[in-house]
Amino acid sequence: MNSIDWDQALRGLGKKSTPQRKALLTALALQDKPASVEDIFVEVRDHHKTSLSTVYRNLEWLFAQGLINKQGFPGEKARYSLKREHHEHTLVCIDCQKIVAITGCPLDSYAAEVGRRENFVVVDHRMEMYGYCQQCSHTRGRV
Amino acid sequence: MNSIDWDQALRGLGKKSTPQRKALLTALALQDKPASVEDIFVEVRDHHKTSLSTVYRNLEWLFAQGLINKQGFPGEKARYSLKREHHEHTLVCIDCQKIVAITGCPLDSYAAEVGRRENFVVVDHRMEMYGYCQQCSHTRGRV
DNA sequence: ATAAGAATAGGAATGATTTGCATTTATTAT
DNA sequence: ATAATAAATGCAAATCATTCCTATTCTTAT
Numbered sequence: 001m002n003s004i005d006w007d008q009a010l011r012g013l014g015k016k017s018t019p020q021r022k023a024l025l026t027a028l029a030l031q032d033k034p035a036s037v038e039d040i041f042v043e044v045r046d047h048h049k050t051s052l053s054t055v056y057r058n059l060e061w062l063f064a065q066g067l068i069n070k071q072g073f074p075g076e077k078a079r080y081s082l083k084r085e086h087h088e089h090t091l092v093c094i095d096c097q098k099i100v101a102i103t104g105c106p107l108d109s110y111a112a113e114v115g116r117r118e119n120f121v122v123v124d125h126r127m128e129m130y131g132y133c134q135q136c137s138h139t140r141g142r143v
Numbered sequence: 144m145n146s147i148d149w150d151q152a153l154r155g156l157g158k159k160s161t162p163q164r165k166a167l168l169t170a171l172a173l174q175d176k177p178a179s180v181e182d183i184f185v186e187v188r189d190h191h192k193t194s195l196s197t198v199y200r201n202l203e204w205l206f207a208q209g210l211i212n213k214q215g216f217p218g219e220k221a222r223y224s225l226k227r228e229h230h231e232h233t234l235v236c237i238d239c240q241k242i243v244a245i246t247g248c249p250l251d252s253y254a255a256e257v258g259r260r261e262n263f264v265v266v267d268h269r270m271e272m273y274g275y276c277q278q279c280s281h282t283r284g285r286v
Numbered sequence: 287a288t289a290a291g292a293a294t295a296g297g298a299a300t301g302a303t304t305t306g307c308a309t310t311t312a313t314t315a316t
Numbered sequence: 317a318t319a320a321t322a323a324a325t326g327c328a329a330a331t332c333a334t335t336c337c338t339a340t341t342c343t344t345a346t
Contacts, residue, residue, distance in 0.1 A: 106253050123273060126271050137263075163324085
């Protein structure tokens with residue numbers, strides 16, 4: 001929302017607070033759905049001189065910190081989104097790419113069970129659902 | 144298991160039954176976990192002259208047909224696996240990349256519920272769990 | 287204000303995947 | 317069986333997202 005928050009957040013993580021980083025975080029906060037690197041780059045560049053490599057580097061770092069989500073198939077462009085307070089997954093329309101956030105993930109207890117069974121310390125999971133949104137179902141003659 | 148099955152399957156789908164395709168399907172059937180294109184290529188090449196592009200082309204086609212799974216993050220190499228009778232997901236070790244197949248997915252009824260709530264026709268989902276396998280947990284001093 | 291280290295911009299490099307095309311092969315009709 | 321023909325293959329070149337390199341510019345602590 002404002003750059004002061006980002007300043008503090010970045011310093012707290014031992015990183016310098018650069019205009020590019022703040023603009024990047026602001027750009028992410030503006031998105032209502034996972035955005036491609038290109039989208040984010042364009043958004044950041046509207047406010048500050050920047051380069052694609054800077055955007056990539058910072059996104060990757062934010063992802064490693066667990067502050068943002070990264071999703072997509074291999075061979076596709078990655079899409080990033082800020083992590084919300086509540087653990088969230090997405091529902092993606094196969095036709096129009098519309099993305100809806102879904103809440104209420106049933107996987108945590110399952111993760112614990114699987115970890116026990118397989119002798120893993122399960123620390124995270126990724127889940128995405130695919131289908132057709134209402135409009136696209138109609139267009140394609142689906143119910 | 145045998146090439147006769149693949150012959151029939153391929154013809155039924157309107158495709159020519161080539162040695163490369165049969166070897167590819169056999170290679171996939173041999174894997175007990177999702178394999179990289181490179182792995183599959185090497186396996187196929189043990190039995191027939193082939194090329195990476197042929198492997199790529201056929202894997203992509205099989206995936207489009209819904210006969211195999213494709214998984215991995217963007218920026219990672221894709222991994223493919225034959226679809227089994229039982230819906231399957233994977234558990235991946237963050238350190239050593241060991242992959243374990245896990246069965247018993249609790250997401251189907253959840254998918255139906257989400258679809259109803261969001262007015263989507265949910266047709267598929269992807270889910271992968273991440274953690275540390277027993278060895279790597281020890282190495283890293285984790286419990 | 288300055289020094290020291292971190293971060294950036296820009297471009298080159300990488301590497302998985304895709305594509306173009308000439309050749310080979312599996313199918314179908316003869 | 318053979319020839320015709322459309323599809324599939326192999327190889328090399330192209331693509332394209334992402335990563336890497338490094339000289340220069342900023343941030344921050346002093």
